[in-house]
Amino acid sequence: MIVAGSLLGYTGERAKLFEIVIQAGAILAVCWEYRVKLLAVARGLFTDASAQRFVLNLFVAFLPAAILGLALGSAIKAHLFAPVPVASAFVIGAFIILWVERLQKRNATAKRIENIDDIRWPDALKIGLAQSLALIPGTSRSGATIIGGMLFGLSRVAATEFSFFLAIPTLLAATGYEFVKNRALLVGSDLSMIGVGFIVAFVSAFLVVRWLLRYVAHHDFVPFAWYRIAFGVVILGTAWAGLVRWD
Numbered sequence: 001m002i003v004a005g006s007l008l009g010y011t012g013e014r015a016k017l018f019e020i021v022i023q024a025g026a027i028l029a030v031c032w033e034y035r036v037k038l039l040a041v042a043r044g045l046f047t048d049a050s051a052q053r054f055v056l057n058l059f060v061a062f063l064p065a066a067i068l069g070l071a072l073g074s075a076i077k078a079h080l081f082a083p084v085p086v087a088s089a090f091v092i093g094a095f096i097i098l099w100v101e102r103l104q105k106r107n108a109t110a111k112r113i114e115n116i117d118d119i120r121w122p123d124a125l126k127i128g129l130a131q132s133l134a135l136i137p138g139t140s141r142s143g144a145t146i147i148g149g150m151l152f153g154l155s156r157v158a159a160t161e162f163s164f165f166l167a168i169p170t171l172l173a174a175t176g177y178e179f180v181k182n183r184a185l186l187v188g189s190d191l192s193m194i195g196v197g198f199i200v201a202f203v204s205a206f207l208v209v210r211w212l213l214r215y216v217a218h219h220d221f222v223p224f225a226w227y228r229i230a231f232g233v234v235i236l237g238t239a240w241a242g243l244v245r246w247d
Helices: 002-008 013-021 023-033 035-043 049-079 083-106 121-135 141-151 156-181 188-216 222-241
Strands: none
Touching: 002 013, 002 083, 013 023, 013 156, 013 188, 023 035, 023 156, 023 188, 035 049, 049 121, 049 156, 083 141, 083 222, 121 141, 121 156, 141 156, 156 188
């Protein structure tokens, strides 16, 4: 979104607000995909130990990014919400993905957490720390939590599912906070624009989430890593050569 916004000439504080707020649309698609699990957790919140542990794990995993986001959010938006930092994070993150995938192949027989209900709070805290790296634009919140989860002992599927569940409190909190904090920046025409972005984000996520869950059950993230490298190199190369003025 940051790269596309730069190409379209849509930058500044209102653009940054837009980029954060419309992600709530994607999160609603995740809520719909996991509605059965979420309803079961809601019904058993006061009676079922498994549901209580699930909510505790999400809370623990949510805290690192929430604390660091409040402390560093303004500095991050001021200095890192630009295509060149995003591209740099793309390339660095890609090499981390390749490294973790190589570790996975070397330890293919290692015992892993196969079900998200078996996650303990120390596991959730580690995943939350991995998620906090995604405060750096271009790191990819889902990528950081999935790869972090795999590194800390979760199976590929369990790490992906927990990443999606963790996105719900994380991105809804970020959306609400940014919307309330920066609502004075908005004018009437911005609301219709945000509405369109919200709907498109919901529809695209709705179409992708189920496919992605099936994909990661049988494939690794190596192709995604090479895509990140190619994407990052194009942006860094055009910036260095002066072919594109990245704002």
